[in-house]
Amino acid sequence: MQTELAPEFQNTPDGREAEAILRKCVHCGFCTATCPTYQLLGDELDGPRGRIYLIKQVLEGKAPTRSTQMHLDRCLTCRNCESTCPSGVQYGHLVDIGRKIVDEKVPRTGKESATRWLLKEGLPSPLFGPAMKLGQSVRGLLPEKLKAKVPVKQGAGAWPTRQHARKVLMLAGCVQPSMMPNINSATARVLDAAGIETVIAKEAGCCGAVKFHLNDHEGGKAQMRANIDAWWPQVESGAVEAIVMNASGCGVTVREYGHMLKDDAAYAAKAARISALTRDLSELLPDLVKSLKPRVKAPAGVVAYHPPCTLQHGQKLRGGVEVDLRALGFDIQVARNESHLCCGSAGTYSVLQPELAYPLRDRKLGHLNQLQPSTIVSANIGCITHLQSGSETPVRHWVELLDAALAPSATSA
Structure with a gap:
């Protein structure tokens, strides 16, 4: 052109x-x-x-x-x-x-500008956690539209305390610890059972996607640089073998730090190194299958899997979750129709474009429910929350399903 x-x-x-x-x-x-x-x-x-x-x-x-x-x-x-x-x-x-x-x-109109500012400043803010707790405490009284954005309060379970020679960094994320804390702790427990220690750098915060995709590119890049600074001592020393992402929306962003900061003389090389080390949690699954298979007792029932766009299109990772969870004994299936299409979550899209987001959600759930699943699983906090807002079937992260199926001895100290 x-x-x-x-x-x-x-x-x-x-x-x-x-x-x-x-x-x-x-x-x-x-x-x-x-x-x-x-x-x-x-x-x-x-x-x-x-x-x-x-x-x-x-x-x-x-x-x-x-x-x-x-x-x-x-x-x-x-x-x-x-x-x-x-x-x-x-x-x-x-x-x-x-x-x-x-x-x-x-x-933009005043209302649009205010909404977008609140999203880009509020979601990564330290105040998001207390606000979510407050919302969960009065969830039953909330209007339906707001209630859909506030998941039922979830316990995180125990964080493993064992130390291992193999270590990975993990980004806790900005909204995930408050909305669905069990995803991070389940990830740590599953990796611990396979002899891998999960390390979280407390100084690392939002991946930068929220601000960047709401056109605050400089604000997003500042968050990216802060994460690089938080991770760099562990990366530079070789103490960790990878930076593991259990939210594919964050993963696709961190994998593109090298691209987004390519013109930043001070951070370009570091950003490229961070991107090269970043792995979606599903990329560790082939290795986990070998060590966890004797310890997993998969529950009966069909598990419907929704592959997030940020995983299958953004990171070009397709088929791995399904193949490896089947190898562990789960009856995991993908909808035959339109599995490539978006569920409508798309970060802040469901807030800014609800007239399109909710028809896409219902269309996606229609295909998933044809599988008659006992559980729906995905790999991104946004997709999980969005799908659950329209589904009576539980929607979870696939790692929570795997964690729950592990024999207790597998995660004991």
């Missing part, structure tokens, strides 16, 4: 990157067929190809409008289009650039 950048974007990092991405696009439209918002709305401008044209026009000097902003806002950034694209167009990076430029040129 030929592009003539307007003078204001020539020789800028964003301009150069966007132009390189645009030049890979061949207008084929394969991406449109797998775009969730296009499937719902049937509007070319609510599909990747249409949004690419909108971004191209802005980069070439055409003034963006509220309509431009709306169509870009409606994108889930699920990156399904990247899995479909035969030309390797990095649409996710392009839409991040396009949204930032459009937001700088198109004012």
